[in-house]
Amino acid sequence: MHLADLDLAERVALLSERGLPGFRAKQVSHHYFARLVARPEEMTDLPAGTRDELVSALLPELMSVVRTQEADGGTTRKTLWRLFDGALVESVLMRYPSRTTMCVSSQAGCGMACPFCATGQGGLQRNMSTAEIVEQVLAGSRALAAGEVPGGPGRVSNVVFMGMGEPLANYKAVVGAVRRLTSPAPDGLGMSARGVTVSTVGLVPRIRQLTEEGIPVTLALSLHAPDDELRNELVPINTRSSVAETVDAAWDYARVTKRRVSIEYAMMAGINDQAWRADLLGDVLNARGDWGWVHVNLIPLNPTPGSRWTASDPADEREFVRRLEAKGIPTTVRDTRGREIDGACGQLAASDA
Numbered sequence: 001m002h003l004a005d006l007d008l009a010e011r012v013a014l015l016s017e018r019g020l021p022g023f024r025a026k027q028v029s030h031h032y033f034a035r036l037v038a039r040p041e042e043m044t045d046l047p048a049g050t051r052d053e054l055v056s057a058l059l060p061e062l063m064s065v066v067r068t069q070e071a072d073g074g075t076t077r078k079t080l081w082r083l084f085d086g087a088l089v090e091s092v093l094m095r096y097p098s099r100t101t102m103c104v105s106s107q108a109g110c111g112m113a114c115p116f117c118a119t120g121q122g123g124l125q126r127n128m129s130t131a132e133i134v135e136q137v138l139a140g141s142r143a144l145a146a147g148e149v150p151g152g153p154g155r156v157s158n159v160v161f162m163g164m165g166e167p168l169a170n171y172k173a174v175v176g177a178v179r180r181l182t183s184p185a186p187d188g189l190g191m192s193a194r195g196v197t198v199s200t201v202g203l204v205p206r207i208r209q210l211t212e213e214g215i216p217v218t219l220a221l222s223l224h225a226p227d228d229e230l231r232n233e234l235v236p237i238n239t240r241s242s243v244a245e246t247v248d249a250a251w252d253y254a255r256v257t258k259r260r261v262s263i264e265y266a267m268m269a270g271i272n273d274q275a276w277r278a279d280l281l282g283d284v285l286n287a288r289g290d291w292g293w294v295h296v297n298l299i300p301l302n303p304t305p306g307s308r309w310t311a312s313d314p315a316d317e318r319e320f321v322r323r324l325e326a327k328g329i330p331t332t333v334r335d336t337r338g339r340e341i342d343g344a345c346g347q348l349a350a351s352d353a
Contacts, residue, residue: 002131003029003058004180008187011058018057020050028058029186036142062135063089074150077143083108083132087125089164091136093156095149101158104136106174107165112201113236114224116266118304119164128165130176136163137181137189158195162220167198168206174198178215193217199264201235202246211253220262220297221250225272226281234272247284254293266299267312267320278320282327296324296331 003011003025011029012022024046031043040046040055066080066088075095082088087108094101110117111124137156144154159181161167167174178196180188199220200207207219223243225231231238238246250261263285267273285294298320301311312320317333324331 002060002062002129002135003032004131004134005129005176015054015057018053020054020057024050024054025058026186028054032059032138033187033189034185036138036145062129062132077149079136079139081136083128085126089128089132091140091163093140093143093149095144095151095154099157100140100144100149100154101160102137102140102156103160103163104133104177105163105165106133106161106167106170106177110165111169112166114201114222114234116234116268116301116304116307116309121304121306124165127170127173130173130180133173133177134180134189141189157191158197159191160197160199160220162197162199166201166203168200168203168210171206171209175210175213175215178217182215194259197262201237202241202249203237204241204245204249207246207249207253211249211256216257216259218259218262219250219253219257220264221246222264222266223247223281224264224266226277226284230272230277243284247288251288251293260292261294263294263296264299265296266301267317268301268309269312269316271309273312273316273320275316275319275323278323279327282324282329285329286327290328292330294329296329297334298331299334300336302336 001014006014008025008029011025015025016022027046028043031037037043038059040051043051043055046054061084063081063083066082069078070076077093079091080088081091089105089108091105092103094103105128107127108125109122110119112120114120137159140156143149144156147153161174178193178198181191181196182188182193184190193216197218197220198210199222201222210219222235223231224234226243228238228242231243254261281296298317300317301309321331321333
């Protein structure tokens, strides 16, 4: 087990079981989360005689870099990781003038089978552990601290669970990662929960479970269609929970947490971008109340190999925005980053070819 899979008390217990001084767990945790180091030689406050053993116990190697690709002048970096068992995943760091966002994977592959998403077409290999998820964020912070990303030293300020996988299908590990990211040092990274976004295609029982967790993260619902007929095709999980049931769960999340829900909507030419669907989407969302509980984030469809769908015409996109805003729904169009390195939304496929 890696220390990020454990709370501080469990780390102490692990060291004690191995005949090592438990109080050293706090020091190793401080090095990992606060100093962003994981190599024994950098932990000079630990006794030289037990330093390697302590690090080996709490910080086993989780993943290695296969390659890193850059776009947007180096401010967008996609990293392909090989996990300890050979599984491949990707993460994307995006640096903006006022923040740095890390898009992390929660599964190797994805079992949701959305036909317009490269990850979904590859199928699910396995769930990732809490530590494997957290390590993607720490790696991004190390790159920033080392000055490897243009803009000077910095830290990751925002984390979005929008990489490979369906986060709520790996619920325990994802919630564990959120808690580790938001717990103060030395138990975690000390990020604000408001800087964390958890995306889902609509696993209704898990949305309702997340509602009761008491962690005020932003929920992003990948809706992509306001009607069951089309959503059944685009998001197959919709055959288990209808649009109405899924939006009800999202509305309840907003009601309980007081956090505005983001509706993700990939714009596909001639498929889901009709003006009447914009009107229907507005009606579906307003039917739950117009107290500002929701925001729509339109995503220009990014190209994926073999896809029969294309991005909407900009004029259709603008009309979609206009109709939603006319119904009082705040709407934005996502600033697509990393498209040329297959690092944008829906493009992650983790190929080492």
